[in-house]
Amino acid sequence: xxxxxxxxxxxxxxxxxxxxxxxxxxxxxxxxxxxxxxxxxxxxxxxxxxxxxxxxxxxxxxxxxxxxxxxxxxxxxxxxxxxxxxxxxxxxxxxxxxxxxxxxxxxxxxxxxxxxxxxxxxxxxxxxxxxxxxxxxxxxxxxxxxxxxxxxxxxxxxxxxxxxxxxxxxxxxxxxxxxxxxxxxxxxxxxxxxxxxxxxxxxxxxxxxxxxxxxxxxxxxxxxxxxxxxxxxxxxxxxxxxxxxxxxxxxxxxxxxxxxxxxxxxxxxxxxxxxxxxxxxxxxxxxxxxxxxxxxxxxxxxxxxxxxxxxxxxxxxxxxxxxxxxxxxxxxxxxxxxxxxxxxxxxxxxxxxxxxxxxxxxxxxxxxxxxxxxxxxxxxxxxxxxxxxxxxxxxxxxxxxxxxxxxxxxxxxxxxxxxxxxxxxxxxxxxx
Amino acid sequence: xxxxxxxxxxxxxxxxxxxxxxxxxxxxxxxxxxxxxxxxxxxxxxxxxxxxxxxxxxxxxxxxxxxxxxxxxxxxxxxxxxxxxxxxxxxxxxxxxxxxxxxxxxxxxxxxxxxxxxxxxxxxxxxxxxxxxxxxxxxxxxxxxxxxxxxxxxxxxxxxxxxxxxxxxxxxxxxxxxxxxxxxxxxxxxxxxxxxxxxxxxxxxxxxxxxxxxxxxxxxxxxxxxxxxxxxxxxxxxxxxxxxxxxxxxxxxxxxxxxxxxxxxxxxxxxxxxxxxxxxxxxxxxxxxxxxxxxxxxxxxxxxxxxxxxxxxxxxxxxxxxxxxxxxxxxxxxxxxxxxxxxxxxxxxxxxxxxxxxxxxxxxxxx
Numbered sequence: 001x002x003x004x005x006x007x008x009x010x011x012x013x014x015x016x017x018x019x020x021x022x023x024x025x026x027x028x029x030x031x032x033x034x035x036x037x038x039x040x041x042x043x044x045x046x047x048x049x050x051x052x053x054x055x056x057x058x059x060x061x062x063x064x065x066x067x068x069x070x071x072x073x074x075x076x077x078x079x080x081x082x083x084x085x086x087x088x089x090x091x092x093x094x095x096x097x098x099x100x101x102x103x104x105x106x107x108x109x110x111x112x113x114x115x116x117x118x119x120x121x122x123x124x125x126x127x128x129x130x131x132x133x134x135x136x137x138x139x140x141x142x143x144x145x146x147x148x149x150x151x152x153x154x155x156x157x158x159x160x161x162x163x164x165x166x167x168x169x170x171x172x173x174x175x176x177x178x179x180x181x182x183x184x185x186x187x188x189x190x191x192x193x194x195x196x197x198x199x200x201x202x203x204x205x206x207x208x209x210x211x212x213x214x215x216x217x218x219x220x221x222x223x224x225x226x227x228x229x230x231x232x233x234x235x236x237x238x239x240x241x242x243x244x245x246x247x248x249x250x251x252x253x254x255x256x257x258x259x260x261x262x263x264x265x266x267x268x269x270x271x272x273x274x275x276x277x278x279x280x281x282x283x284x285x286x287x288x289x290x291x292x293x294x295x296x297x298x299x300x301x302x303x304x305x306x307x308x309x310x311x312x313x314x315x316x317x318x319x320x321x322x323x324x325x326x327x328x329x330x331x332x333x334x335x336x337x338x339x340x341x342x343x344x345x346x347x348x349x350x351x352x353x354x355x356x357x358x359x360x361x362x363x364x365x366x367x368x369x370x371x372x373x374x375x376x377x378x379x380x381x382x383x384x385x386x387x388x389x390x391x392x393x394x395x396x397x398x399x400x401x402x403x404x405x406x407x408x409x410x411x412x413x414x415x416x417x418x419x420x421x422x423x424x425x426x427x428x429x430x431x432x
Numbered sequence: 433x434x435x436x437x438x439x440x441x442x443x444x445x446x447x448x449x450x451x452x453x454x455x456x457x458x459x460x461x462x463x464x465x466x467x468x469x470x471x472x473x474x475x476x477x478x479x480x481x482x483x484x485x486x487x488x489x490x491x492x493x494x495x496x497x498x499x500x501x502x503x504x505x506x507x508x509x510x511x512x513x514x515x516x517x518x519x520x521x522x523x524x525x526x527x528x529x530x531x532x533x534x535x536x537x538x539x540x541x542x543x544x545x546x547x548x549x550x551x552x553x554x555x556x557x558x559x560x561x562x563x564x565x566x567x568x569x570x571x572x573x574x575x576x577x578x579x580x581x582x583x584x585x586x587x588x589x590x591x592x593x594x595x596x597x598x599x600x601x602x603x604x605x606x607x608x609x610x611x612x613x614x615x616x617x618x619x620x621x622x623x624x625x626x627x628x629x630x631x632x633x634x635x636x637x638x639x640x641x642x643x644x645x646x647x648x649x650x651x652x653x654x655x656x657x658x659x660x661x662x663x664x665x666x667x668x669x670x671x672x673x674x675x676x677x678x679x680x681x682x683x684x685x686x687x688x689x690x691x692x693x694x695x696x697x698x699x700x701x702x703x704x705x706x707x708x709x710x711x712x713x714x715x716x717x718x719x720x721x722x723x724x725x726x727x728x729x730x731x732x733x734x735x736x737x738x739x740x741x742x743x744x745x746x747x748x749x750x751x752x753x754x755x756x757x758x759x760x761x762x763x764x765x766x767x768x769x770x771x772x773x774x775x776x777x778x779x780x781x782x783x784x785x786x787x788x789x790x791x792x793x794x795x796x797x798x799x
Contacts, residue, residue: 089649089659093699119696132609132617139600140609147605172778201601212620218702220695222620271617280623280685282692286661286677289747295670297682301750305758315780343766348774352766381774385764393764395757403755407675411752419776428780432770 092120097183101317106366113186115248118219122268126252135274138203151193157365159333161185163261163410170406173428176315187366192237208274216270223264224278259335259364260302293405307413308332308386319424323377334388341387344371348381348431380420462555467593491560506535541599623685632732633712635719645698654720664720680721686739
């Protein structure tokens with residue numbers, strides 16, 4: 001029997017209270033930490049993190065049989081999806097948010113991808129799952145999961161953003177944390193079969209104009225998709241980031257509608273009906289239509305527009321190191337293609353510097369940007385502004401309000417401002 | 433004279449029955465082709481009927497004539513008409529089975545290549561009387577081989593070569609959906625009434641169901657409990673500061689009510705209402721919104737098209753790209769933008785990032 005590692009409870013609790021200090025932006029702990037180069041270091045006193053022999057340095061750790069499916073370090077237990085109870089009536093038909101401020105690079109880990117479902121997570125037995133294609137086709141077909149996996153596959157990285165992402169911010173700054181203001185998004189590499197390949201297997205009739213995608217869950221989620229999009233780049237995916245889809249992401253198979261609003265990415269996909277008119281189901285009439293100031297409403301607002309947000313620093317991730325060299329980072333994306341450029345402002349949009357995009361730059365995928373500078377410790381109004389390959393520029397929130405009023409809920413891609421105070425705390429604000 | 437008799441006659445005229453000796457090479461190739469058939473057909477010593485009839489002495493056999501095999505009516509009929517299996521008739525049948533004999537229960541879609549057909553017929557001919565070697569040929573085709581691994585605990589997978597390849601599409605994957613299966617899943621309803629099932633229900637009937645199954649969330653009058661969706665009222669609020677988007681004030685089509693109730697309601701017990709009950713609940717929701725005003729009003733698949741919702745005309749297609757902020761190629765300001773330094777004009781109202789019991793909530797829910 002090998003030595004069991006003893007958990008250093010002191011470290012856990014101090015780490016936790018430190019995080020709490022940062023999270024609640026209470027000021028005390030975070031501000032104190034901001035003044036030095038490390039909370040535990042006092043000048044001239046040797047660092048016990050170096051001079052003490054740590055348990056992990058002395059005793060053997062867990063064996064290879066301890067975690068057949070590995071989980072994050074217990075010190076990362078705060079990195080979780082969170083929800084906002086007042087947003088919806090019931091957690092069974094609700095949403096939670098990706099902790100963007102804890103992530104880097106462009107890929108969202110599977111367990112942190114935000115969830116939105118309309119009648120809970122369907123637990124589907126893949127052996128009992130079927131995908132049917134019917135309607136205006138030469139032959140209505142039924143596929144098993146095994147059938148689907150015999151078609152030619154492709155691997156694509158796409159962002160999935162809920163149309164309501166930032167929807168709570170139309171009337172003004174409301175939630176403190178990019179997880180809540182921008183966390184209805186994830187970015188995943190999908191493995192799947194082109195929807196076009198499946199439709200061609202059934203033979204699409206010339207009169208086809210629309211496709212209905214329908215889920216197997218208890219909400220029977222359904223959306224109408226124009227046939228041009230269905231035959232263009234949509235993907236019927238069964239893997240995310242290399243492993244099977246998570247149940248909450250539509251296991252065993254979901255639709256990917258690149259660049260378009262997340263609601264159309266039907267999970268637990270079980271039926272595709274080809275038709276000549278849209279169906280006008282609940283999610284494309286009562287919901288996911290955009291009410292305009294004149295009382296009329298836009299419908300079929302599918303594309304997700306160019307958008308970005310600074311994830312660090314942000315209200316949940318204050319600057320704790322004091323002045324000096326500072327890394328600002330964030331993500332940018334566009335449903336119209338790849339991101340061409342991201343600008344960052346530290347003075348509320350009066351002067352802009354072009355940020356450095358690092359990592360893969362893929363069409364309709366998240367991009368990671370960095371802006372490094374020497375912070376002098378004075379307050380900042382941080383903003384980011386993305387420009388996509390079509391030339392669309394991320395607008396200000398006021399420009400959006402001027403065009404759409406404050407009641408359209410969806411498609412808020414306005415520029416976000418974080419107010420960084422002299423102690424490093426961050427708050428969600430809007431500036432003149 | 434039927435087309436089958438003509439074919440038979442032509443065979444007699446030219447004596448075109450394949451013989452083993454003349455087609456030895458082809459028969460070997462045909463043995464491989466026959467793997468596509470072997471899931472359903474046996475041939476050779478001891479061959480018995482499987483899904484399809486056994487194929488010994490096939491050449492020269494009258495179609496549909498084995499007494500101990502249950503043929504489709506179509507196959508029996510063409511036999512009675514005089515169809516005899518020979519090189520020509522088999523060629524035509526194997527090219528497109530259901531094209532040649534409409535109603536055959538053979539699901540196989542047909543062989544794509546002429547050579548495959550020639551070879552498989554040559555192979556089958558070795559098991560017909562005209563072939564002297566028939567008895568000497570291998571027996572493994574008679575019964576499926578028992579190759580399952582006894583230790584695996586899994587059902588025998590069968591030989592890969594036995595898999596039936598359908599003829600549809602480019603990859604020949606999946607199978608044709610049965611009408612009953614399509615009926616079971618294709619429940620969507622469009623604004624033009626397409627997809628509505630036969631049925632009917634009155635406002636009064638719907639009220640009983642609504643009070644029992646819907647009011648707990650949506651309120652007795654559709655006013656909504658908590659943050660559950662408000663279903664009624666809200667007329668003339670779409671330009672107000674806080675619009676109330678209900679069936680009556682906002683939804684464009686009554687078909688959406690029927691479709692959604694039918695597929696997803698009551699919440700947590702979807703698909704539990706009958707068609708009549710769904711018509712009744714839909715009728716009641718129209719009543720709660722003053723779209724119909726008579727409690728005895730009966731909604732049915734026939735009266736459905738009379739219902740129009742008042743806000744239908746106020747929806748229009750996405751025109752975001754016409755907004756000024758979508759102007760392409762405008763280089764945004766980089767330096768000294770704006771007249772004076774930025775000032776805070778709004779601050780986040782919710783100060784705790786883990787929202788607690790804020791029953792009032794913030795503005796702009798996303799249900």
